Amino acid sequence: MTMPRITHPISTRKRTFRQRADECLVAAYTTGLTKTYDPSGGPALDNVNVAFRAGELCALMGPSGSGKSTLLACLAGHEPPSVGRVYVGRGDARPWLPQQIRQICRGEVGFALSHSRPFLDRTVEENLEWAAALAGTPPAAARARTDRVAAVTGLLDDLGTPVGLLPEDRRHLTMCAAALLPGPSVLLVDETESGGAMTADTFAVLRRCATAFGTTVVAVTESPAAAALADRVLFLSCGRVAGIVARPAEDVVYELREVFAAQQAEEAGKAEPVTPQTTTTSGPPASGQRGQFPPAPAQPRPARREPRIPGMRNPAEA
Numbered sequence: 001m002t003m004p005r006i007t008h009p010i011s012t013r014k015r016t017f018r019q020r021a022d023e024c025l026v027a028a029y030t031t032g033l034t035k036t037y038d039p040s041g042g043p044a045l046d047n048v049n050v051a052f053r054a055g056e057l058c059a060l061m062g063p064s065g066s067g068k069s070t071l072l073a074c075l076a077g078h079e080p081p082s083v084g085r086v087y088v089g090r091g092d093a094r095p096w097l098p099q100q101i102r103q104i105c106r107g108e109v110g111f112a113l114s115h116s117r118p119f120l121d122r123t124v125e126e127n128l129e130w131a132a133a134l135a136g137t138p139p140a141a142a143r144a145r146t147d148r149v150a151a152v153t154g155l156l157d158d159l160g161t162p163v164g165l166l167p168e169d170r171r172h173l174t175m176c177a178a179a180l181l182p183g184p185s186v187l188l189v190d191e192t193e194s195g196g197a198m199t200a201d202t203f204a205v206l207r208r209c210a211t212a213f214g215t216t217v218v219a220v221t222e223s224p225a226a227a228a229l230a231d232r233v234l235f236l237s238c239g240r241v242a243g244i245v246a247r248p249a250e251d252v253v254y255e256l257r258e259v260f261a262a263q264q265a266e267e268a269g270k271a272e273p274v275t276p277q278t279t280t281t282s283g284p285p286a287s288g289q290r291g292q293f294p295p296a297p298a299q300p301r302p303a304r305r306e307p308r309i310p311g312m313r314n315p316a317e318a
């Protein structure tokens, strides 16, 4: 699906960010997006300003608890921002009226998030037909669309197989295919709850989807090999945008992933209250601490690795 180009009157001494985004064919963007679940803790997302170009494949990376799922949930309209705004397509995703969310989900955004579930006892084809019916696609158009989506996602041979008999990555792809049926401008893909589905093979399929349908795909992965197939990689750390890298090499992604994980661990360590109890108790982490990072170990932390990026010198080697 190609995004229509909107032209604005010449001018524009003072164009809004929204107008500039339209001109650049931006499919979705956030301004000052902050999400706080628990006011007594830190924000899950902290002033995130990011834009996704129409038709790009963007890999979303970051250590556990860095806010990846929350960002997708806000883009999908499942979580309202605490502060800031989210725009998807040409719609302001607020004020989150139920009918607006339905409209957004059916028209602009498709998602295969960690809580998304296909019907395991139905075949892939039945799942896709159900998604087409839910989107209100006329039967004749639904047939053609189902075949096309199944072909691009590589599910043609699985159409007659009950989803419950498929391996996890094919189930996940079935969710992606179902989400693509209404022709959304943005597809949001999270890892499954068990976490292992976003491999380079899956990313290669998402790459084909972005190209074939002109859909912007934002997908979480922990795999540097998968992320290396993306147009851009967006790194989150501590709920903030830590970096955006265009068409990175796999080893660069690997290094940056390590750096941002260490950075978040370091910040979590700083946030931890320094009391004798902290290092001796084995209970849940203190309020405000991101759950994935336990109290600092007794042994010294290994030296932080600097990214080996072509053209960037490590100050230690200078």
Ligand SMILES: Nc1ncnc2c1ncn2[C@@H]1O[C@H](COP(=O)(O)OP(=O)(O)OP(=O)(O)O)[C@@H](O)[C@H]1O
Residues within 6 Å of the ligand: 037, 038, 043, 044, 062, 063, 064, 065, 066, 067, 068, 069, 070, 071, 289, 290, 291
């Ligand atoms: N529904 C919720 N209620 C309260 N806190 C939440 C909720 N969802 C996420 N959080 C908290 O927000 C922070 C960001 O979580 P989020 O799941 O977005 O990170 P993530 O990068 O996707 O992590 P993971 O890779 O483990 O899924 C974490 O500290 C998490 O505990």
